[in-house]
Amino acid sequence: MIDSKQLALILEALPDPAFIFTRSGKYVAVFGGRDTRYYHDGTGLIGLYIQDLIKPEKANWFLEQIAKALDTQKLMVVEYELSNRDVKGLLDEGPTDPIWFEGRIQALSFQVDEDDVVLWVASNISERHHLEVKLRELSDTDQLTGLYNRRRLEHDLTLHHQALTRYAVPTSVCMFDLDNLKIINDTQGHHVGDQMIQAAANICRTALRKNDTACRFGGDEFVIALPNTAREQAMQFAERLHGYFKQELDHFSVGNIVVTASIGITSMVPEDTTHEDTLKRADRALHEAKKMDKNRIVWG
Template identity: 75%
Template sequence: MINIEHMTAVLEALPDPAFILSHSGKYVAVFGGRDTRYYHDGTGLVGLYISDLIRPHKASWFLEQIDRALASRKLVVEEYELSNKDVKGLPEEGPEVPIWFEGRIQALDFVVDGEAVVLWVASNISERHDLEIRLRELGDTDQLTCLFNRRKLERDLTLHYELFERHSVPTSILMFDLDNLKKINDSQGHHVGDEMILAVANVCRLELRKTDTACRFGGDEFVVALPNTEREHAVQFADFQLPTSR
């Protein structure tokens, strides 16, 4: 049989840290966090409040998740980031790359000092998060031009349409292709055709705004989405910029 001492040892051996947090955000107890690759000793947090450590905008978010877990009595799972801008007492010149966590928050069936409490298990998922972003970028990018591909365009157009329906924000769409690309491929080789495609992609990168989306739609077809742009301005842009790619 496992006794209380055994259970305490199990909790202390957890690789990810587990926090008992009160409704007001007080650290009641800290267990685990033994994976020293990702975590520091958290025992010094006991007795402090989230607001003592985390800046107000982020501390409010943590308290909202505690409220959700206590109100629903169900497991709440959230991914979140923490950087030096979120934590009090860290130098501004410190590392700005955020650390990503998955928080699993569950209400507990007892109170501490008159307050309801939750169990918050925090897992460092930074490596997984970075990999997911990289895979998403690869899935959204045309291999030759490094512009976005058709899949990404379709998602963006859905978002632009929703913005138009809700807030009447216009988006103009330019679609164009390269003349005689097949003849060039046949007569001069595909490497020359690829150079022409890359030249168009470079024009898009140089001339478009950060909010615009340039996509290689097909072999010689390109689509540019210009959010918050009326038709006449899109026509002016096309007349001025597209000839430079010829």
């Protein structure tokens, strides 16, 4: 049998820190945290409250998780980040990357000072989190251009369509391709064609706003999702984008073969059953622009 002294030594030897919190956020006890790569001695926290150390927004989040664990009496597993910006008394100019933790929170069957308590075990998962982010970015990114790929676009457009149907938030979709790329590929080589595609991607980045999504849809075809954007603003965006193309793609022109861009643009409407309806309308508008001697914008 393990006696109380041995149990105390075991708890102290835990690699990850384990906290006992009251419902009100008081640190009742701290065990473990012996992995010095990630943790410091936490015994000085005993008797303090989360609200004493953490700024209100994040402190309230911690208290909410404690309350949920106590109310449900079930093990809760949460992921969260902490940075200098969350801690009272520290400068905001801390490490640019926050530390990510997995918290496992379990209600305990006793009280301390007539207050319910939970066990909160915190594990540093920063390396795993950054790897997951990198893998997610790779799965969402087109290798040639660095823009998002079709998979990510489909995901974003699905969310935008839901925002339209539930909250009437408008989204417009801009689809374009490069005029005369095939001729350039045949006469100058595919490496020049790839350079044109990369140039088009860079032009997209110049024109994008923070919440816009640019994607290489396939070949030399691109799609840009413009959330919170109705027809008038969308046309202004398309005209600005078209102007950039005229300026930047001209140096790829060879002899009488002029490199330009044709654009089809439309907005999601309530009648669209899915985002696919919007994409099809943008695609038809693009084809109409191609039939009208290219190098133009058509609303669909």
